[in-house]
Amino acid sequence: MANKAGPQRPNGTAQAKICQFKLVLLGESAVGKSSLVLRFVKGQFHEYQESTIGAAFLTQTVCLDDTTVKFEIWDTAGQERYHSLAPMYYRGAQAAIVVYDVTNQDTFGRAKTWVKELQRQASPNIVIALAGNKADLANKRCVEYEEAQAYAEENGLLFMETSAKTGTNVNEIFLAIAKKLPKSETIGGSGSGQGRRLVESDTTAKTSTSCCK
Amino acid sequence: MAQSRFSKIDEYGFERPDDFDYQTYETFMSQYLQILARRSKKWTTLMKSEQALKKKRILKSYIRKGIPNEYREKVWLHVSGANEAKIKHGVDLYKKMVASTHDTTLVEAIRIDLPRTFPDNIFFNSSDEHQEMLFRVLIAYAHHNKKVGYCQGMNYIAGLILLVTKNEDSTFWLLKALVENILPDYYSPTMDGLLTDIDTVSELVRLKYPEVSKHVAELGLPWPVITTKWFICIYCEVLPTETVLRIWDCLFNEGSKIVFRVALTIIGLHISEILSTTQFSEMNDCLKKIVKGPPTVHCHNFTQSIFKVPGKLTTKVINRIRETVSQERKQKKD
Numbered sequence: 001m002a003n004k005a006g007p008q009r010p011n012g013t014a015q016a017k018i019c020q021f022k023l024v025l026l027g028e029s030a031v032g033k034s035s036l037v038l039r040f041v042k043g044q045f046h047e048y049q050e051s052t053i054g055a056a057f058l059t060q061t062v063c064l065d066d067t068t069v070k071f072e073i074w075d076t077a078g079q080e081r082y083h084s085l086a087p088m089y090y091r092g093a094q095a096a097i098v099v100y101d102v103t104n105q106d107t108f109g110r111a112k113t114w115v116k117e118l119q120r121q122a123s124p125n126i127v128i129a130l131a132g133n134k135a136d137l138a139n140k141r142c143v144e145y146e147e148a149q150a151y152a153e154e155n156g157l158l159f160m161e162t163s164a165k166t167g168t169n170v171n172e173i174f175l176a177i178a179k180k181l182p183k184s185e186t187i188g189g190s191g192s193g194q195g196r197r198l199v200e201s202d203t204t205a206k207t208s209t210s211c212c213k
Numbered sequence: 214m215a216q217s218r219f220s221k222i223d224e225y226g227f228e229r230p231d232d233f234d235y236q237t238y239e240t241f242m243s244q245y246l247q248i249l250a251r252r253s254k255k256w257t258t259l260m261k262s263e264q265a266l267k268k269k270r271i272l273k274s275y276i277r278k279g280i281p282n283e284y285r286e287k288v289w290l291h292v293s294g295a296n297e298a299k300i301k302h303g304v305d306l307y308k309k310m311v312a313s314t315h316d317t318t319l320v321e322a323i324r325i326d327l328p329r330t331f332p333d334n335i336f337f338n339s340s341d342e343h344q345e346m347l348f349r350v351l352i353a354y355a356h357h358n359k360k361v362g363y364c365q366g367m368n369y370i371a372g373l374i375l376l377v378t379k380n381e382d383s384t385f386w387l388l389k390a391l392v393e394n395i396l397p398d399y400y401s402p403t404m405d406g407l408l409t410d411i412d413t414v415s416e417l418v419r420l421k422y423p424e425v426s427k428h429v430a431e432l433g434l435p436w437p438v439i440t441t442k443w444f445i446c447i448y449c450e451v452l453p454t455e456t457v458l459r460i461w462d463c464l465f466n467e468g469s470k471i472v473f474r475v476a477l478t479i480i481g482l483h484i485s486e487i488l489s490t491t492q493f494s495e496m497n498d499c500l501k502k503i504v505k506g507p508p509t510v511h512c513h514n515f516t517q518s519i520f521k522v523p524g525k526l527t528t529k530v531i532n533r534i535r536e537t538v539s540q541e542r543k544q545k546k547d
């Protein structure tokens with residue numbers, strides 16, 4: 001992502017920090033990746049969400065105390081054969097949400113494979129969250145909360161059960177990720193908020209030691 | 214078609230989005246209806262002749278100006294080679310494949326996608342009938358071509374062919390022609406053909422529109438992000454439906470180079486818009502917007518321009534680039 005870093009503006013008033021992070025969603029088809037993004041970005045839910053071909057890109061901003069965190073969200077296609085395209089999307093990502101469907105054991109297995117691949121191939125400091133989605137379908141549950149939580153703990157992942165349908169834990173999981181991401185320097189937080197380019201440079205993306213420039 | 218002009222639903226059953234640009238559409242339709250009437254007359258005369266489909270040169274020029282919907286099924290089946298394949302494999306292949314025992318994993322994968330295919334289309338969302346037709350086509354094809362099986366994206370292609378032909382058997386054969394002859398290896402597990410063509414189009418953009426190529430690289434938007442859906446869905450769910458069908462008319466007749474011509478035309482008609490973007494999220498939004506803008510809504514002009522805007526583009530050149538980029542990709546893998 002060779003974006004140019006924005007101009008450092010002297011900032012008069014509030015000491016607002018603005019950070020921008022690349023976040024990727026991975027997981028088997030139909031577990032609800034696009035639905036989680038749609039809920040988080042637009043507050044909506046579609047009973048029949050179209051399958052994602054390739055990938056979709058969206059942005060959303062959250063506020064954390066004194067920091068504004070802007071997520072660049074990459075929502076990928078879940079079908080196994082689209083796998084070869086995935087590295088392009090998680091390359092340079094500072095965060096990932098690996099999603100499974102609590103009503104489908106196979107999707108949990110697939111989530112574990114994604115976690116392994118990220119640990120091996122993605123940026124070393126990537127923050128990984130595991131989302132057990134469709135938690136509203138309690139009577140169809142196949143993956144126990146405890147099982148997933150134990151796995152997440154072993155692997156140092158954030159973990160929540162979510163529901164894109166009801167909205168449960170959707171903002172929360174993004175917020176938890178935002179909190180865990182390293183936020184160091186400050187970027188000019190003054191003025192219009194428009195036309196600012198504040199994407200990290202190539203070098204920081206690789207080392208991912210600091211997110212803000 | 215005239216009555217759909219002010220309707221919320223288009224002639225293929227798609228609900229128009231809330232932000233649908235009725236004004237652009239009306240201006241376009243007032244011209245297009247006349248073109249359609251003229252073409253329809255010409256085609257009716259042509260099709261009266263026994264030899265109609267053998268006159269390759271005339272047919273090509275007629276097809277580029279658009280096949281009237283009532284002849285699409287017949288002409289597509291003929292020019293795509295689907296009719297020949299049907300004779301070769303036996304006319305009852307589709308029926309046999311529908312009746313065969315089906316693999317449960319495939320059934321599941323396809324079933325999951327049925328309600329997720331064109332949920333905004335009244336034929337697909339009002340009753341199960343279309344979804345079941347689509348299921349039979351996809352499951353039959355997956356068992357006929359076990360190497361490909363089912364790849365997401367095929368649901369949209371088969372779905373749109375169904376909306377045009379209203380015939381499962383024809384949809385099966387046309388899907389087969391696309392997947393096996395026109396776009397080989399796009400939908401197979403390795404997606405090698407797709408990956409090659411994605412690299413090929415980026416090379417073609419570099420040759421034809423170097424400034425766009427440079428700008429895209431600078432903003433760091435990888436080409437596959439832009440083109441995967443364009444190619445996998447052959448512009449279905451990307452460009453306006455009527456425009457997609459006009460492209461498919463040419464694609465069935467002339468083959469995969471049409472896919473490149475379309476990509477280059479979308480870019481070539483919007484160079485200044487693309488160059489004016491300053492970060493990749495903006496460029497991403499720009500590319501999503503231009504595929505729905507007036508130049509693509511005017512499907513007749515757009516289809517004419519795919520043969521003009523990108524300039525000369527021969528199959529030989531395309532194949533040479535394909536070879537180079539696929540070798541490069543293999544080397545990277547090793």
Ligand SMILES: Nc1nc2c(ncn2[C@@H]2O[C@H](COP(=O)(O)OP(=O)(O)OP(=O)(O)O)[C@@H](O)[C@H]2O)c(=O)[nH]1
Binds near residue numbers: 035047076166
């Ligand atoms: N009950 C319930 N259904 C959900 C939930 N999230 C998603 N769904 C449904 O599950 C289906 C698949 O959701 P998507 O968001 O398209 O799944 P995806 O992971 O993006 O799938 P691909 O794009 O194919 O990889 C849709 O029909 C959704 O309506 C949820 O939290 N609860």
Ligand SMILES: [Mg+2]
Binds near residue numbers: 075078
């Ligand atoms: Mg999706």
